[in-house]
Structures are given as C-alpha cells and as structure tokens.
Amino acid sequence: MSYTFGNTGGTTWGxxxxxxxxxxxxxxxxAAEYWDQSYVNDLDTVICSTNHRMLTYxxxxxxxxxxxxxxxxxxxxIEPGDYVIVSSSASGSTRPSCEITTSSSALDHCFxxxxxxxxxxTLCTLGTQGSWPCKTDGTIIExxxxxxxxxxxxVLYDASSISGxxxxxxxxxxxxxxxxxxxxxxxxxxxxxxxLYGTANQIYA
Numbered sequence: 317m318s319y320t321f322g323n324t325g326g327t328t329w330g331x332x333x334x335x336x337x338x339x340x341x342x343x344x345x346x347a348a349e350y351w352d353q354s355y356v357n358d359l360d361t362v363i364c365s366t367n368h369r370m371l372t373y374x375x376x377x378x379x380x381x382x383x384x385x386x387x388x389x390x391x392x393x394i395e396p397g398d399y400v401i402v403s404s405s406a407s408g409s410t411r412p413s414c415e416i417t418t419s420s421s422a423l424d425h426c427f428x429x430x431x432x433x434x435x436x437x438t439l440c441t442l443g444t445q446g447s448w449p450c451k452t453d454g455t456i457i458e459x460x461x462x463x464x465x466x467x468x469x470x471v472l473y474d475a476s477s478i479s480g481x482x483x484x485x486x487x488x489x490x491x492x493x494x495x496x497x498x499x500x501x502x503x504x505x506x507x508x509x510x511x512l513y514g515t516a517n518q519i520y521a
Contacts, residue, residue, distance in 0.1 A: 334366035346500035397494035445514030
C-alpha cells in the first residue's frame with residue numbers, strides 16, 4: 317500500500333474522520349462519511365482527524381495510544397459512543413471485561429468509551445484516554461466535569477455539583493451526534509467530544 321499523507325509520505329490512509337473510521341454506517345455505501353475499509357491490511361496506519369490520533373490496524377481493529385481491548389460482558393451489544401465500566405464478570409480470556417452500568421450501587425470503575433463494539437462475549441475497543449466522541453445526557457456546560465448517569469445508562473452528564481473525586485473527564489465544547497444505525501441516513505444520539513482522564517472513578521446520579 318502506498319503512503320498518502322500530505323503528498324510527502326507518512327501514513328497508509330492519511331486523514332480520516334472519527335465517523336469514517338468508527339461509525340456504525342462507515343461501511344454503508346451512500347453514507348456521508350463512507351470509507352471502504354475492505355482494502356485495509358494489518359499494520360496499515362491512519363490519522364483520526366477528529367482528535368489527531370495515529371491509529372494502526374490489526375486483526376480487524378484500530379489501535380493506538382489510549383485505546384484498550386476489552387471483552388463485552390454486558391449481556392447485549394455495545395456500540396460506538398457507549399460509556400462502559402469495568403465488569404466484575406470474568407471475560408473468559410486474558411482481556412479485561414466491560415459493561416454498561418445499570419445499577420447505582422455498583423462498585424466498579426469507569427473504563428472508557430466504546431470505539432468498536434460488538435455482541436456479548438466479543439472483543440471490543442475502548443478509548444480510555446484523550447478526546448473521543450461519547451453519548452451524553454442533559455444540558456452540557458462547557459468545561460465542567462462529568463459523571464456516569466444511571467438512567468439512562470451508558471452516557472455522561474454534567475456533574476457541576478460534586479467535588480473532585482470521581483471525575484470522568486470534561487466536555488470539549490463540540491456537539492458530536494453519535495451515529496446509532498447502519499443506514500446511509502442514520503439515527504443519532506446526543507453526543508459530545510469528551511476529554512477522558514483515563515484514571516478517574518465513576519460517580520452515579
């Protein structure tokens with residue numbers, strides 16, 4: 317594969333947006349940001365122009381700094397933009413496991429936002445640190461820290477009333493609808509670009 321970044325070499329696929337790389341409809345012909353990834357090979361590289369991350373393709377997934385693999389133990393599908401916690405259910409492999417939170421009494425910790433999801437029991441990739449699009453709830457106030465919402469689950473929302481413990485990250489003042497279907501004209505959920513701290517404990521509503 318030739319190198320095509322800035323006409324001077326550098327990466328295999330140059331600049332692609334988050335939606336071209338990760339959105340559920342990125343492989344749907346006619347979608348606004350359709351990118352045919354059938355020609356992508358292991359160890360090919362791309363730069364995600366949404367957050368300036370260099371990514372490398374391996375075994376059907378895009379990997380890079382701040383991305384980790386985890387087994388979905390949610391009991392159902394998880395998809396890009398869902399925020400997940402570390403699951404107490406064994407993954408059945410050497411990988412950690414993750415799930416969407418459903419109980420305010422859970423003692424698990426924040427993990428990250430789903431980049432490439434899948435069915436229960438499958439390996440998914442999570443953005444754990446850096447700026448990633450994430451499903452959000454309620455009115456967003458720029459730069460305020462966030463916590464996990466227990467209803468609806470799997471989203472982040474404003475947490476201006478709490479102290480420093482438990483911050484997940486903070487909103488970047490960019491509205492970013494999360495694509496939730498594979499249609500060329502897809503359904504979307506409220507989302508924002510989120511700067512994830514990567515090490516914070518969750519706090520529920």
